[in-house]
Amino acid sequence: MEREQLMTELRKKEDSKVYAELGYRDNSVIPLLIEIMETEKTAVKYQAEKAVRKISEERPAMLLPYGDRLIGLLDSENNFIKWGMLLTLPGLLEAGGRDIWGKMRAKYLLSFRSQQVAEFGNAVSCVGKILKVCPEEETTIIPLLLNIDGHTFLHHGVPSLECRNVAKGHILECFLEQFPDSAYREEMAAFAERNLENDRKQVCARARRLMKLAQPGTGRCTR
Known part of the structure; x- marks a missing residue:
């Protein structure tokens, strides 16, 4: 497929699954999608990003030959492309393992220190x-997540407690997933307890769910 032909298809704004299927059928499509993310100035690049993300969810091995280029997009000046890669790249780990993580690790970990809650949340x-x-x-x-109270998030350039609370919601959702097998169960439970009266209802609800997992007698807070 030629780039302009693919661009025409992307402008139709079909579901990302449609464009992923194009990549499955035609091996010229995936590198073109990545090229569009790298170079295109119009909003078409966002359709390309969604398609690549879908491929990472369904057939991540197909993206492995382009791993270095995708990792390079963590430096994109376009935040939506950069933040999209935070969702796409971990999907490659299942297919590429530690080699892929080793290449992306330093850049990826920086996002856990981001002052943008959208980047942090992804x-x-x-x-x-x-x-x-x-x-x-x-x-x-x-430990980076547990120490979120020392983290500054900005909203329109101004420190925002509300953004920090949004971040806590993301963290608690993560802790709920990781709690059963984590070495940090006691710390996670303490974090949840501190957020039972959070200003955001979603944060409180997730904190209560985690506290239920950590109740005495479940055996889940013992090391």
């Missing part, structure tokens, strides 16, 4: 995929 949502392949990273990632 990274947190993929912790499970990372730890499934690289469980040793728990000792790096989970």
Whole structure:
């Protein structure tokens, strides 16, 4: 497929599954999707990003030959492309394992220190995929999340407590997933307890769910 032909298809704004299927049928499509993300100035690049993300969910091995280019997009000046890669790249770990993580690790971990809650949230949502392949990273990632009260998030350039509370919601969702097998169960339970009266209802609800998992008698808070 030629680039202009693919661009015409992307402008139709079909479901990302449609464009992923194009990639499955035609091996010229995937590198074109990546090229569009790298170079295109129009909104078409967002359709390309969604298609690549869908491929990472369904057939991640097809993206492995382009891993270095996708990792390079973590430096994109376009935040939506960069943040999309935070969701796409962990999908490659299942197919490419530690080699892929080793290449992306330094750049990816920076997102856990981001002052943009959207970037931080995307990274947190993929912790499970990372730890499934690289469980040793728990000792790096989970302490960063537990210490969120020392983290500054900005909204329109101004420090925002509300954004921090949004981040806590992302963290608690992650903790709910990781709690049963985590070495940080006691710390996670304490974090949940501190957020039972959070200003955001979603945060309170997730904190209560985690506290139920950590109730005495479940055996889940013992090391």
